[in-house]
Amino acid sequence: MSEPRWLDAAQQRDWRAFVDGSVRLTEVMDRDLKSRHGLSLSEYEILVRLSEAPEHRLRMAELAEHASQSRSRLSHTCSRLEAKGLVKRAGCPGDKRGVYAHLTGEGFAALDRAARDHVETVRAYLVDVIAPGDLAALGRVFRAVIARIDEG
Amino acid sequence: MSEPRWLDAAQQRDWRAFVDGSVRLTEVMDRDLKSRHGLSLSEYEILVRLSEAPEHRLRMAELAEHASQSRSRLSHTCSRLEAKGLVKRAGCPGDKRGVYAHLTGEGFAALDRAARDHVETVRAYLVDVIAPGDLAALGRVFRAVIARIDEG
DNA sequence: ACGCGGAAATTGAACTTTCAACTATGAGGG
DNA sequence: CCCTCATAGTTGAAAGTTCAATTTCCGCGT
Numbered sequence: 001m002s003e004p005r006w007l008d009a010a011q012q013r014d015w016r017a018f019v020d021g022s023v024r025l026t027e028v029m030d031r032d033l034k035s036r037h038g039l040s041l042s043e044y045e046i047l048v049r050l051s052e053a054p055e056h057r058l059r060m061a062e063l064a065e066h067a068s069q070s071r072s073r074l075s076h077t078c079s080r081l082e083a084k085g086l087v088k089r090a091g092c093p094g095d096k097r098g099v100y101a102h103l104t105g106e107g108f109a110a111l112d113r114a115a116r117d118h119v120e121t122v123r124a125y126l127v128d129v130i131a132p133g134d135l136a137a138l139g140r141v142f143r144a145v146i147a148r149i150d151e152g
Numbered sequence: 153m154s155e156p157r158w159l160d161a162a163q164q165r166d167w168r169a170f171v172d173g174s175v176r177l178t179e180v181m182d183r184d185l186k187s188r189h190g191l192s193l194s195e196y197e198i199l200v201r202l203s204e205a206p207e208h209r210l211r212m213a214e215l216a217e218h219a220s221q222s223r224s225r226l227s228h229t230c231s232r233l234e235a236k237g238l239v240k241r242a243g244c245p246g247d248k249r250g251v252y253a254h255l256t257g258e259g260f261a262a263l264d265r266a267a268r269d270h271v272e273t274v275r276a277y278l279v280d281v282i283a284p285g286d287l288a289a290l291g292r293v294f295r296a297v298i299a300r301i302d303e304g
Numbered sequence: 305a306c307g308c309g310g311a312a313a314t315t316g317a318a319c320t321t322t323c324a325a326c327t328a329t330g331a332g333g334g
Numbered sequence: 335c336c337c338t339c340a341t342a343g344t345t346g347a348a349a350g351t352t353c354a355a356t357t358t359c360c361g362c363g364t
Contacts, residue, residue, distance in 0.1 A: 004268045005275060014291030015274060019197075021294025022174050023220045024301050040350090045171075060313060068175045073351060075314055080350090097312040097359045116156045122167060123157060129300045130293050137289035139166025141282050142173025148281045149176050192320090212343060225321060227344055232320090249329045249342040 025125060032121050037114040042069065043081060044118065047103060047111040050087070056103040059092065063101055086110055177277060184273050189266040194221065195233060196270065199255065199263040202239070208255040211244065215253055238262055 007015060030041040039047070049066040050056055058066065064074040078101055081087040086107030092098030103111070127135060159167060182193040191199070201218040202208055210218065216226045230253055233239040238259030244250030255263070279287060 004271050006271055007274070007279065010291075011279060011287060014287050015279070017291045017294040017298065020220060021297045025294075025297050026174075027220075028301060042350095061311085068172055068179075070352070071313065072315085072353075076350075079314095092312095095312080095360075097357095099313065119156050119158055122159070125300055126293075126297055127159065127163060127167070129296045134289045134293050135163060135166050137286045138293055139162075139169045141278075141286050141290055142169040142177075144281045145173045145177050145278055146169065148277050149180060194320095213341085222322075223343065224323075224345085228320075231344095244342095247330075247342080249327095251343065 028125055029118070029121060033114060033118060036117055037110065039110070039114055042067070042073075043077060043086075044111070044114060045069075046074070046077060046081065046101075047086065047107055048115075050101060050103040051108060051111055056108065057100045060099050060101060081107070180277055181270070181273060185266060185270060188269055189262065191262070191266055194219070194225075195229060195238075196263070196266055197221075198226070198229060198233065198253075199238065199259055200267075202253060202255040203260060203263055208260065209252045212251050212253060233259070 026041065033039045033041055033044050037044075045067045046063065046069075049063055050058060053062075060074060060078070061071060064071045067074065069077070078087055078089065082089060086104060088102045088104050090100050090102060092100050178193065185191045185193055185196050189196075197219045198215065198221075201215055202210060205214075212226060212230070213223060216223045219226065221229070230239055230241065234241060238256060240254045240256050242252050242254060244252050
């Protein structure tokens with residue numbers, strides 16, 4: 001096996017900025033949601049996806065997909081959210097293996113409160129500190145990445 | 153408190169692409185390193201930072217900074233890396249509270265092997281699927297984010 | 305109708321990360 | 335010197351995540 005195609009200095013610098021920056025940005029978001037609303041970032045993601053679904057409910061497997069989590073992780077996390085009263089599980093008529101996760105009224109209210117703060121954080125630490133064109137580039141980049149991952 | 157400044161549709165779309173894409177990209181990297189080299193992404197990061205330091209060693213606190221990890225997490229992770237023989241801890245002459253983490257020869261070899269595969273993955277799932285200008289934008293974005301976080 | 309491979313979801317154990325306490329050393333004031 | 339406060343690092347328990355079963359049910363072929 002020959003020498004790999006190393007990144008050049010500029011590529012390396014940009015890649016590293018992403019690695020560091022995205023970890024740190026995620027930390028900020030997580031800390032913020034936890035301290036102000038008692039929700040972890042991944043719990044928040046779950047509530048968001050449910051809130052966007054028709055009837056505020058999704059099958060566990062779909063929810064896992066949308067939230068980029070393993071089914072097992074989702075099961076555990078949903079148990080916690082259910083204990084907090086933000087989510088409720090109910091059997092799925094038609095497919096007895098299936099389970100729907102529903103957002104409760106309380107869950108929706110909690111999400112609404114959290115989202116108001118969250119969007120300000122997203123602005124404060126990302127959107128408002130970069131050029132608009134660079135946000136668009138970010139979108140292009142990760143849509144391409146997702147497409148690449150999905151294609152196998 | 154008034155209505156928050158919600159993101160517009162395009163901003164939302166780009167932000168979401170980043171959230172999803174970065175999680176999924178990280179998963180790919182982690183899976184790849186684990187399956188081919190038995191290293192988690194955060195272990196790999198630690199080895200990288202050590203390899204770049206003068207003498208292949210850093211104080212625990214510095215290493216924690218560089219790798220964006222908590223000190224506690226680093227302690228535990230270093231214990232595991234030490235058990236694998238990739239890192240070695242040694243007291244710090246001059247400050248008896250201090251501890252240096254050293255990269256061992258074996259650690260350097262393992263890192264070298266892992267890095268060769270890792271860079272190909274970074275290319276395959278990111279660098280080679282986006283426009284060069286967009287990689288530069290990614291760098292700008294996260295340098296700005298890091299600066300913003302550091303300024304408090 | 306029966307059986308069998310596969311999909312949906314959960315479970316429990318192993319492992320990792322977080323959180324709060326703890327040990328030990330350094331630095332500065334009186 | 336001694337006292338106090340801050341810093342470096344570790345530790346153990348609690349919380350969360352992963353991994354490999356396990357359970358239950360679907361759907362298809364015969």
